[in-house]
Amino acid sequence: MLFCFRGCEFPMSKMEKVVLVTGANSGIGLALCERVLLHSSRIRLCLACRNMRRAEAARAGLLVAHPGADISILRLDVSSVKSVLEAAKEIKKRYQRLDYLYLNAGIMPNPQISFKAFFNGLFSRKAISMFATGEGLLTQQDCVTSDGLQEVFVTNLFGHFLLIRELEPMLCQPGRTSQLIWTSSSNARRSAFSLEDYQHSQGVEPYSSSKYASDLLSVALNRHYNKQGLYSTVICPGLVMTNLTYGILPSFFWTLILPIMWLIRIFTNTFTLTPYNGAEALYWVFIQKPEALDPRAKYHSLTSGFGNSYTEPKKMDIDEEMAEAFYVELLRLENQVLRNITQEKRNSSIRLQKAQRNQDFIA
Ligand SMILES: NC(=O)C1=CN([C@@H]2O[C@H](COP(=O)(O)OP(=O)(O)OC[C@H]3O[C@@H](n4cnc5c(N)ncnc54)[C@H](OP(=O)(O)O)[C@@H]3O)[C@@H](O)[C@H]2O)C=CC1
Ligand SMILES: CC(C)CCC[C@@H](C)[C@H]1CC[C@H]2C3=C(CC[C@]12C)[C@@]1(C)CCC(=O)[C@@H](C)[C@@H]1CC3
Numbered sequence: 411m412l413f414c415f416r417g418c419e420f421p422m423s424k425m426e427k428v429v430l431v432t433g434a435n436s437g438i439g440l441a442l443c444e445r446v447l448l449h450s451s452r453i454r455l456c457l458a459c460r461n462m463r464r465a466e467a468a469r470a471g472l473l474v475a476h477p478g479a480d481i482s483i484l485r486l487d488v489s490s491v492k493s494v495l496e497a498a499k500e501i502k503k504r505y506q507r508l509d510y511l512y513l514n515a516g517i518m519p520n521p522q523i524s525f526k527a528f529f530n531g532l533f534s535r536k537a538i539s540m541f542a543t544g545e546g547l548l549t550q551q552d553c554v555t556s557d558g559l560q561e562v563f564v565t566n567l568f569g570h571f572l573l574i575r576e577l578e579p580m581l582c583q584p585g586r587t588s589q590l591i592w593t594s595s596s597n598a599r600r601s602a603f604s605l606e607d608y609q610h611s612q613g614v615e616p617y618s619s620s621k622y623a624s625d626l627l628s629v630a631l632n633r634h635y636n637k638q639g640l641y642s643t644v645i646c647p648g649l650v651m652t653n654l655t656y657g658i659l660p661s662f663f664w665t666l667i668l669p670i671m672w673l674i675r676i677f678t679n680t681f682t683l684t685p686y687n688g689a690e691a692l693y694w695v696f697i698q699k700p701e702a703l704d705p706r707a708k709y710h711s712l713t714s715g716f717g718n719s720y721t722e723p724k725k726m727d728i729d730e731e732m733a734e735a736f737y738v739e740l741l742r743l744e745n746q747v748l749r750n751i752t753q754e755k756r757n758s759s760i761r762l763q764k765a766q767r768n769q770d771f772i773a
Contacts, residue, residue: 426480428505429696430456432488432570433515435468437652438593438692441685442512443468445693447476454480454505458497460487460515488515488569491557491747498576507588508580510696513570513624514593517562518617520551521658542680543596544649548658549614557747560609562616567623571740572747574631582638589700590631591692594644594708596680598622600727605735623736625708629728630737632705641700644726645709647688648680679712687711687719694721 429446433439434457443455455472459465465483472481482504486497501508527547531540540547552562559568574581574590581588598621602613610619624644631642649655649671651664664671668683675681682688690711695703703709707723714720 426452426454427509428454428456428507429510429512430458430484430501430508431512431514432458432486432573434512435459435461435464437654437685438647438650438688439512439514440468440472441689442514442692443472443481444475445686445689446696447472447479447481449693449697451476451479454482456482456484456501456504458484458486458515460485460489460493486515486573488573489555489559489561489565490569491559491572491751494569494572495576495751498573501577502580505580507583507586508577509586510589510591511574511577511581512591512593512692513573514591514692515570516566516593516620516654518548518550518654518657519553519562521617522549522551523547523658524549538678541649541674542678543599545597545599548597548617550617551614552610552616554611557750559747560611560616562620563609563623566617566620567627568740568743570624571627572744575744581640582635584639587639587641587700589695590628590640590642591695592624592628592642592644593692594624594628594646595621596646596648596708596710598625598646598708605732605739608736608739625726625728626733626736627740629705629726629730629733633730633734634737636705641703642705643695643700643703643709645691645695645711646680647691647711648682648713650682650685650688652685652688675713676715679714680710682711682713682719687713690719691721 431439431443434443446453446455457465457468462485469481469483473479484497484500487493524547531537552560555561555564597618599618600622602615602618603622608623610616613619628642628644655664671681671683688711691709695709704723706726706728708726709721709723712720712722
């Protein structure tokens, strides 16, 4: 099918926008896919997930409601450098453009609630903000990946950074804009982050640190890439019932206290609760002109006491110099991991040659 555009004819497929969502097989990512498909049938959607069985199930579910939609799946484990490099290669092979890259995959491993802090906070002036941000209530236990990186840092931030860097030529094309949209959090806190330990190997709040890191990085990316037509935005989905929150407290408990949470919603509009409501700001950003978005604002999904969803920007607590210094550190780390991968490849090819020689000798 041909489509007329400014006097020249392009095949329709070239006009379709490409949307890639990491961690798209459940929760907020999946709800976003649903909303994007409801908005337009003329998009090419790619679900980038670490588990192909779950990805296929999500794709099948979306196709039931949107038969004929262009939905593909891609293997991507953002915590593995090798997987990110392979996925980037595959994306470049599959698509000629990338209009929206949703950096949504995220983890909060082994969360522990401080009930003492919760009850102290409940009877203080900070009660509302405690419910909105979860500040001081949660700690996590992190671990180190086979690449030698802190798991929360690499999953929530660095794997995505590598992906952006690998896809740079696709994302920065003349005469066209592309958008990066980070699923950050109101739990992001400056005091949980330190430039000296940006992977948060020493602390107990890697989640908060990684989300603050994504806020910093987004500001730096805008500084470096806006001129090339690439725009970065951070959003917070609010408190949403997903596998992530079911890791904090069991799902039956959340269901049990649902009436209490509806009540709390009267005081804080951050209890979006459903993935559909949580995806509000991610979708809102999708339908905006990227140039019109504030690079220093976080866009929050909010839901009123009556259940109406809307998006509101709030200025972030970001220092430009710190954002820049962090960006430089990430570039350094990128160099280091890429060098390691090259070395590993060299070593394995030497091992292969050795094995071949041994084989020839035995034979
Ligand atoms: N729920 C909430 O209240 C809030 C969530 N967020 C953020 O929203 C984002 C989505 O989380 P949410 O929908 O809540 O939770 P889910 O657990 O439902 O979704 C997380 C998604 O990320 C994927 N994922 C995790 N690790 C990796 C990895 N290494 N490589 C690729 N994919 C991975 C998961 O895949 P798999 O199914 O295989 O585990 C899943 O698809 C996260 O970044 C989270 O931090 C922010 C604020 C509040
Ligand atoms: C609501 C109940 C009566 C009691 C629940 C207490 C806590 C377990 C929650 C209160 C605020 C919640 C919260 C989060 C997790 C669960 C709470 C601490 C998050 C930190 C989850 C992940 C995010 O990214 C944040 C936006 C959430 C902020 C609020």
